[in-house]
Amino acid sequence: MINITFPDGAVRQYEQGSTAMDIAKKISEGLARKTLAAQVNGEVWDLSRPIKNDATIQFLTWDDEKGKSTFWHSSAHLMAEAVEDVFPGVKFWVGPPVEKGFYYDMDLGENIITESDLEKLEKKMNELSKQNNSFTRKEISKADAIKYFTEKGDEYKLDLLSNLEDGNITFYTQGNFTDLCRGPHIPSTGLIKGIKLTGISGAYWKGDEKNKMLTRIYGVTFPNQKELDEYLIFLEEAKKRDHRKLGKELGIYTMDDDVGPGLVLWMPNGTIIIEELEKLAKETELEAGYKRVVTPHIAKENLYLTSGHLPYYQESMYPPMELEGVKYYLKAMNCPHHHKIFAAQQHSYKDLPLRLAEYGTCYRYEQSGELFGLMRVRCLHMNDAHIYCTKEQFASEFRAVNDMYIKYFKIFGIEKYVMRLSLHDPKKLGQKYVNEPELWIETEAMVRQVMKDANIPFVEVPDEAAFYGPKIDVQIWSAIGKEFTLATNQVDFAQGRRFGLEFKNQNNEMETPLIIHRAPLGTHERFIGFLLEHYAGKFPLWLSPVQVKILPISDKFLSYAENILSQLKNNDIRAEIDERSEKIGKKIRETELAKVPLMLIIGEKEMNESKVSVRRQGKGDEGTKTAEEFIEMVKEEVKNKTQIN
């Protein structure tokens, strides 16, 4: 008998050689049905693999990240089986699960695959799924494996084999398809029900453009058709909300070849959003006791040697400019400049916490291939601040920062978010992490405690901290459930010392402050990209580039419209008149398309009654109001940042 320990700590005994499936079935048939794989001693295993010794076990279902990725990995095998059926002679390279689905890279030889083939492949996959073939695992010697693929004439798998050690090689087979694969897999193909192949692209073998171009087929699968249908609707909606499409349509931003890739030019409409966000941040930070600074975008090499960005962060920095024999770098982060401002004056504990904020613009080198709309750029306007505090002040400061995040989530209607506490790895002290084992333990404990005390949902992730301390990564989900990485909130016990920052404590001794790096609104680039998708371009009133469009029914009412316009402008309301001699229906339609939140229809009746007819984007008529009433309503909505659309 072996002892099996469950996640809740319970220990039960099972026969030696029991599989996870055996154990699941003993617990309940329901569990067995929905279990896809099991984590045995921390490693994901096939459900059918015998457990020979005492172990911990955790069943993985569709709801677990690792359950999903096993499911998608098996789906890649299923797709490969279908491809082999449709394109005999195909040779496969690798087929991993990805964030949402899977792909497989393959050499189709002389065959050419087109989008129209995908449907055929899906059909085949559905057939194979119905066969409900088991995924079976077989350990094989390296020699036998080489023999198998040599006979098959598959140079790709032979290449993979050349890097594997004997005794550690497994084949997986389902139906007529056998693949060199480390696994694990789900029990059988019948579990894969909602199947969609989402695209084809070229991919160089091993990612090297000198190599042959392989064919990559992307797909996504679900345990049932309903989830697939929902996902396809999500995809459709996400496409409509693509920030690159909306960004162009709404005049938010542009890019230019002569300026350079990843360098955003913010157009007037985008700049209004930037300024509203900065206003919000400044007001929020002023209230929270921050002070503002402005620093240059470049500095001498020496600054980054002190900070440790050189050489550790050099790959992400622009190359230097050499002037008067000195190398200057574009800043990739604002912290070193802020530290210099801290250092410019003497400080006593009475001055702390000192919170220095700046919407600082940083430059980071991302490879051309990685650039993506506003999400991956090279110029970043960052909602940055650095808080210099004593150890005693740390908990309340860190908590206040988290509270600020949550305050913003409410304002922007972000309902789903997760904070990930990224910790160091003690094995990598002195390499990836500053070699201060005690300070790591201490600050990680402090952060953990703050999160617990504040009842903030968080997960812990080992080996993802910054080099100078633990951090909180914030993931948010848009209105349609698309995931975005927003920002980080970091503790830094190292840079203060590197920069020789100090304050006089209550005992008249010089002490190094702790530093919190934080950027709740992330960068303008990513955050506005997120907001475009989150709101589908229908910004709430306070953020809308144009808040009110005045639509006179005919030229006769232009002067009354102008009178209304000037009243709105005097009240800092962003308004415009559609002066064209177009039919009112057309004006309304176009204003709806431009996603202006409020329209004022001005005709005979409105002019005679000294009123305006109010229409709301996507909602329609809201009746007539006097200009004063309307202005009051707008001001109230703007003040409350009400999201009505």
Place this chain on the structure above:
Amino acid sequence: MINITFPDGAVRQYEQGSTAMDIAKKISEGLARKTLAAQVNGEVWDLSRPIKNDATIQFLTWDDEKGKSTFWHSSAHLMAEAVEDVFPGVKFWVGPPVEKGFYYDMDLGENIITESDLEKLEKKMNELSKQNNSFTRKEISKADAIKYFTEKGDEYKLDLLSNLEDGNITFYTQGNFTDLCRGPHIPSTGLIKGIKLTGISGAYWKGDEKNKMLTRIYGVTFPNQKELDEYLIFLEEAKKRDHRKLGKELGIYTMDDDVGPGLVLWMPNGTIIIEELEKLAKETELEAGYKRVVTPHIAKENLYLTSGHLPYYQESMYPPMELEGVKYYLKAMNCPHHHKIFAAQQHSYKDLPLRLAEYGTCYRYEQSGELFGLMRVRCLHMNDAHIYCTKEQFASEFRAVNDMYIKYFKIFGIEKYVMRLSLHDPKKLGQKYVNEPELWIETEAMVRQVMKDANIPFVEVPDEAAFYGPKIDVQIWSAIGKEFTLATNQVDFAQGRRFGLEFKNQNNEMETPLIIHRAPLGTHERFIGFLLEHYAGKFPLWLSPVQVKILPISDKFLSYAENILSQLKNNDIRAEIDERSEKIGKKIRETELAKVPLMLIIGEKEMNESKVSVRRQGKGDEGTKTAEEFIEMVKEEVKNKTQIN
């Protein structure tokens, strides 16, 4: 007889060989007394030089720039005479007039001169002035001149001679001092009355650090003691107002060796001023129909090849960064980026004028030796905008920009300013200036007309235009009369075409817009430097980093003080409490020194009456008010931008 034409166009006849002094005397003895030199056919001449042919004449006095510089050049000779007396054997290099005074570079051999010697030299200069020796001009052959300085053993003047052509060489003598000099000079030393030697420094011969270090003595002189006294008071006051000194004392900005020379780090107090200035600019520009944009700080080489900054402006740019085989430059101007935003959308004449504004940060390379506090820096935050307009719109747009300048002058209490209309030189078309003779004449005429119509005082300066069009340079004077160059307002008929910018005109044809470049508030760096000196650090209420300091008489009143503080903060008033247990007298003194405009004294009486005692910086007690009354007063002063200090 010769015909002499006067500046008013009058022509009178004089004997051939008359000197300007002869002519001046015939007009009036008063004129003759105050005339220092004369401009004959556009060239400055000694008053004693015979005029042999018909000529135009203009008498130059102390009130003329050229009169002053002749006076100071003669003063340099007077100083040299004194130096030769005190340090026999001294050899002189060159001694030109400068913006305010003059200097002379010299080789003192084994002698060492110290500040204390300056008084001795001043005394000697005063003696020599009393002798009222004439400055006499003598034409001399190159051979004789070389003989003279060879005998004197003066290698410096021989070096100068080596570059002069025979027939074009003159000596000037006053008293016992003779110098190789092109002149002109004032009639005699007796005119030089207020004498002050202001400093000594080292200066490499010919400015080359490989050469010998010479001694440079600076001085300034006036036609009477009173003007010197006033100037010395001005110097004293200017020293107190030095923006570098105040900038440090008031926590406005700092510089750091690790960041780099000329790169300003704006501290919290400076950032408040920056943000108030930006707020003013944004409000002003919004009202004037500008739209805002945000652009990156770098661009590919190609952008600057299109704009013409490369190679014409390359010396003032930072060196490139090379990335993926492409050169990127830090932007030295915002225009090319703005042009790209203009080009990103199609435009009809109905969209014009399009006014794109940005407080853009530019980087310019100034030589280390040229850097000076906030006045000459390498990172410039510019109050920039570009107006794209039709020819028909040009006059009203250009005028509106000038009006904006004047609006700002009023706000900042700038009473003295001059606009210089800088024109092209037809001889340099195709070299220094875009080769479009007709467009030059046309736009210069347009600008001249706008200035005349608006009754704006201006002077015309040939050969100082931008390469793409005429411009207005704005000079302003601070409260104590120190001159600053603020900004320029430029017309650009060339870049639109270089960038292929166009709009569809009323005839449905594509047309290139005219572009106005403007920056009324100049750069934050220079403007805040100016304001520090203009206000002597005593910023008006709306600009003050701390507007109100609350001074409780003892700890007993702290909680009442905090109550007042929170009321002020709720009304967006920047206030602080001096919580220290110091005597009230000390608190007041220190707050005065920190130049906080308003103080609230809080004691027993104030607390019992629910009032505050108001004190104004530099003015003293202003009686008691309720918190509400005080808040109203502050809001009113802030709104009106009243300058009371």
